[in-house]
Amino acid sequence: MEMELWLEQIINGLTVGGVYALIALGYTMVYGILLMINFAHGEIFMIGAYAGYFMLTTLLATAAGQFSRAFALLLAIVSAMIASSVLAILLERVVYRPLRNAPRLAALISAIGASIFLQNMVLLLAGPRMKIYPDVFPSGSIDLGYISISYIRAFIIILSIFLMIVLYIFVQKTKTGKCMRAVAEDMEAASLMGIDVDRIIVTTFFLGAVMAGAAGVMVGIYYTQINHMMGFIPGIKAFTAAVLGGIGNIPGAMLGGFFIGVAETIGAQILPAEYKDVIAFSILVLLLIFRPTGLLGEVITRRS
């Protein structure tokens, strides 16, 4: 195949990879602190996509001309972030907190319950049909000599990297971020040092959901259609990304996301396109078998 085509596929991969990376951050941060997979995280992402959709359609329908499309998109992303984070905080309160000291299986089952509940809630509220995202993006592309990147892809890649950098700086430089790292290191010791562990856990869910909400809107404008089941597959892939980077490891999740995205689009070029979803699952299975610590470390198989 020609060089341009490969480069183009890599760009495509980075676009979806940015989305996976944003979702993966939520998995990895919650896991880092609670040692628990937030099974409903895919649904948090889905709610973001729906919130963005309703914001965007209302803005464009009621106030056409008054808002510029860029501003409408910005509002959509913000409202998606708000909707997702409100949901995540509720989930933490209602579903996870009562089970924090329960058997691990109980927390997992209740997370599956939350996931089923949210899917069906959206099904009932918004109907079973695919929702078509309004077209807010100009269709042109940036010419880079060798290849050209469409605006929408450039936007997704840049925004996702921007959000990741903001998150990374937050976790590394602020006091709350420091508390988060302390709680992840040792919850009991952190609470003895006067850190309000409950508050930090809520903050973690909140931050993960903000990223997932933004990812929801990105998927909406990129694939142009959303439905109530859209959280499941990207959720699994993002989880794979988190494991790939070493779960609990924030830069690892970012790297893992981009890796999965690129592997998937390139794989879809080599294998029949129907096997696209198999690629991510196979990477997950192989990885957990041969390098369970992920690319950037963190022991995960031996813990009780």
Place this chain on the structure above:
Amino acid sequence: MKSFTGLVFQKGIFDLFKKLHPSVKAFITISFFIILPFFVGPYWSHVLGYIALYALLGIGLNIVVGFAGLLDLGYVAFFAVGAYTYAMLASPHFGYHFSFWMLIPLCLALGAITGVLIGISVLRMRGDYLAIVTLGFGEIIRILINNMDKLTNGPKGIWQIDPPEIFSHKLIRPIEYYYLILIFCIVSFFIMNRLSNSRIGRAWIAMREDEEAAQAMGVDILKYKLLAFGTGAAFAGVGGIIFAARQGSIFPADFTLMVSINVLLIVILGGMGSITGIILGSFILVGLPEVLRALRDYRLLIFGALLIIVMIFRPEGFIKARRRKLSIKT
């Protein structure tokens, strides 16, 4: 008031029932399920068949999750293996028409082999990771079935699957299937009961409670894990062949993650490890939605909420499995 006296009456019977000898209890329960279809009509016999099929799957998964403590979310994979094996060897799709009874050992064996193979690859994983990877396997198998058009006819599915025959009498009525599945269920419950108090069962439970301690006490963890995966999967293989024979046509869409989750919920809601729990769980999970047909749209919504509530208030399920207490006699 009437319902209150009714409740007292039932409780009285229930207490009386508890005091009986286990074999008498088993006899009464089996007789109850044998005569049940005569009281409920053909439609409910059909539903009862489903309930019994899910109970069969529940028994299998209970071995993996309940006894051995290995959280398997890809149980549907073995079910699909059994169903597709039968569909390919007993339908006009390839033109083979092997007998149902001959293929049962094959489906059982293929289920078990798939179980052991998947088991080998996840041996080192625990808890949540195991759950996600088995879930991944379940999805991979479904996607493969969906895309291997030549072998499985892809999304169009396999049609006109032969029904089982007994002395050239074809089993087609719902009640006949119910009895067929009931027989499998009774045998499986018997096996499960025998297993739970055997050396193998005790090794599984020791492994579930504390892997390191069990290993230190001489339990061969690898062997028992694979044994659990294989045994559990064998039940699903048998469940699959019955499902394919009963449906008459199967599609990749029959084998989604929801099947795995439903079976898992049967095991967990009923209370892991208990036979009564599995029967109760199957009635709740498969029977209740039929009762709530009017609420059909809200079914899964209620269901999801119920899961959370049950886990918060009864993390051990409705009926907690009782282990035989062993004590040192002085």
